[in-house]
Amino acid sequence: MEGPLDISSKSTKLQNTLIQYHCTKEDEWYVAKKTSDVTVWRKPSQEFGGSLYKAQGIVDDGTTRIVDYIRPGPYRLEWDSIMTSMDIIKDFEQGCCVMRYTTAGQLWNIVSPREFVDFSYTTQYEDGLLSCGVSLEHGNVQPNCVRGFNHPCGWFCVPLKDNPNYSLLTGYIQTDLRGKLPQKTVDFAMASSLANFYTDLRKALMA
Template identity: 40%
Template sequence: MDPALAAQMGEAVAEKMLQYRRDKSGWKICREANGVSVSWRPSMEFPGNLYRGEGIVNGTPEKVWGCVKPLAGTLRDQWDENVSSFEIIESITDTLCISRTATPSAAMKLISPRDFVDLVLVKKYEDGTLSSNAVNVEHRSCPPRPGYVRGFNHPCGCFCEPLPGEPGRTHLVTFFQTDLSGYLPRSVVDSFFPRSMAGFYANLEKAVKKFYS
């Protein structure tokens, strides 16, 4: 992929993620438990929903980031039950890459295995916040594979934010805007994401303790 075009696309996605982060309007809470809140609103990108998760994770931003970062050396496929494999297809810079993420079947196998090919940009802000910003792309070396339905991530990612006065804890905000493709009842998709996102936070906290204690 042309590096200049990739960088331009990555920055556009990062700007859109900041807009999601700042815009407090239109969100409807669909799940709250154990300090984690999951909200949704209709997506402007596709005929589905944009989901937002928010919660506090015990662990420094660096440790939390070490478990969620979508770059080479990630621990994500070792703890996230919704990720069966993660690979870098092309490294464009040290903060910009194209990745392939495979997911296992879910919802009692109503959702079959999926894979996603994304352009991913990592950013660090002046306040210490680390963010991942991703969007689906096509790549010549990663066509659809047998046994997987190719899904599409519209602008999505996360913000690992320091908590003032609490250096050992992280405010984590996540955004999912995923077209799972295939022939899935809307009710299955709408029930899967909130439950999956709540489980993500619980499993992440266990992972931080496991890998960094």
């Protein structure tokens, strides 16, 4: 791993970065995909040469249960159609862990399977929760995978003021898939996978 982890510093910096994204003015975003219940925007990332994506939709459930399905744990692998394996490498206190996970090939395997090693942190945010993460350089890549890298990513989940049984779920994702992929292919794959994320999550919560 990239040296000893300063958990307090890492989690504070990550949280502050996600809040900064969350405060970005609306006119800086461009719509990448829109369905009846999810909108995905993007803008140039300040972390690497790709895009920062923002996804938003209303989910019919409470914030705690929704985040339990999103963050690293027993639920995520059961319902997320992209994720094919997940292993908690190190579990810390204060809602932090390091996990290794793999994702399936996408777009008829034009985007081949990827592997990630992420530091994950979940904390209170306003009346809801923030679950966020960032990749670490760690160990060797598994065979038949490309090691991807998640720049600061996260999900804000807050109850609707007029109906706390529903939650507004807003995600910020900026993934460097690496490998030799055309940017248009990456943009299409990312926008589609984020929209599908909401569909899969809603189905899992209703099961």
